[in-house]
Amino acid sequence: MNGKIVCINKFIHKVLLDNGETIDTRTRGKLRQEHVYPVVGDNVIVDINKKTIDKVLPRKNYLERPLIANIDKLLIVMSTSIPVFSSYLIDKFILIAKYNNIEPIVIITKTDQISTNEKNIINKYVNYYKSIGIKVFFNTDLNNIKKEFENSVVSLCGQTGVGKSTLLNKINPKLKLKTGEVSEVLGRGKHTTRLVEFMSLNNGLIADTPGFSSLELNIPKKEIRFYYDDFDVTCKYNRSCLHIKEDGCEVIKLVNDKKIPRWRYDNYVKFVEESKL
Ligand SMILES: Nc1nc2c(ncn2[C@@H]2O[C@H](COP(=O)(O)OP(=O)(O)OP(=O)(O)O)[C@@H](O)[C@H]2O)c(=O)[nH]1
Ligand SMILES: [Mg+2]
Ligand SMILES: [Zn+2]
Incomplete structure (x- = not known):
């Protein structure tokens, strides 16, 4: 039967089944051999009798x-x-x-x-x-x-x-x-x-979820800008300009003209500098 992992506590994987019931399951040795490590939110196929997770379905994110x-x-x-x-x-x-x-x-x-x-x-x-x-x-x-x-x-x-x-x-x-x-x-x-x-x-x-104090960024430097809709202007170096130092960068101009707040831009620069990819 299909279900979704709603909590993991050590070896116990709590699964909310499609029929609305919740059961405690364990992952099968086979999954561990295949290096499949289920996380909370995973959609899974469960063997109801053995109370095991047999398969983890593909993730959307x-x-x-x-x-x-x-x-x-x-x-x-x-x-x-x-x-x-x-x-x-x-x-x-x-x-x-x-x-x-x-x-x-x-x-x-x-x-x-x-x-x-x-x-x-x-x-x-x-x-x-x-x-x-x-x-x-x-x-x-x-x-x-x-x-x-x-x-x-x-x-x-x-x-x-x-x-x-x-x-x-x-x-x-x-x-x-x-x-x-x-x-x-x-x-x-x-x-x-x-x-x-x-x-x-x-x-x-x-x-x-548990809170935490540090947060790593695993996004390639060059891709960060694609997720800034507010930066998406006809920058003349578009697609190659990182909006950091380049002469004539339209984004830097928008910051100087106060159309993009300085803090928003400064955070962006920090992310580009931080990213190791
Ligand atoms: N004054 C005030 N206190 C708040 C507010 N929201 C939460 N708190 C208090 O902040 C403290 C921490 O709240 P939690 O809900 O435990 O914080 P959390 O984000 O779940 O923390 P972790 O579980 O450690 O990640 C508690 O003492 C809350 O009462 C708020 O809007 N105003
Ligand atoms: Mg909490
Ligand atoms: Zn630019």
Whole structure:
């Protein structure tokens, strides 16, 4: 029978079967010999009697952090107080999502902890993302966030302590997911969520995921620019211009003319420099 892996805890692979039941399975030795390592989100064929996973079906996409496959939308959760707001991380997740053919959606948390001035600054980022067609919600806007779950396979992502589990608990208090304190000293959370786990919410599947502190970029330098719709202008070096130093680069001109925000461009440059491919 077909199903989907909804959680992996050591050897136990929890599978949501097409008939709606959930069972605990193990992978077969044969899969391990073939170096097939299933991840949460994998669509699989299960031997119901033996309680084994016999086959992992081809993936439509796959992320390493969070480790998950076959998702439609990535909810990028970002705090505005502790942990501190980072457009660099948002841009990185947007890039990773687009590269993997996943819709990025940004969720902003903890605006109850910042001043009006700080909120105005956050709104500048929010408005820019919206202007380039990226959906942005505050974590108080539960109805609109819930709508995104309908008929979709969704994963949360973001640093530890930003409020991923808290958001799901607010949407469905019955979940009672563990949430953690944020360390004042370190300015970050304590890795409260330990496993990637899908939950059924509003006719969709939503994965809570563990937060993390570092995030590698596995996208070739030269391809990064193709995922920046806002950079897509008739740059005279189009297709070969990396928009970094080149004379007459239209993108650099747009930055100088304040049509593309400096922060957005600076993050892009960092990604190009960071990428080892
Ligand atoms: N003031 C305020 N606190 C929040 C908000 N969202 C979450 N928190 C608090 O932030 C802390 C961390 O929240 P979690 O939901 O555990 O964070 P997480 O992203 O799931 O963290 P990990 O599981 O470690 O990745 C908890 O103490 C929450 O109560 C918010 O919008 N405002
Ligand atoms: Mg959590
Ligand atoms: Zn250019």
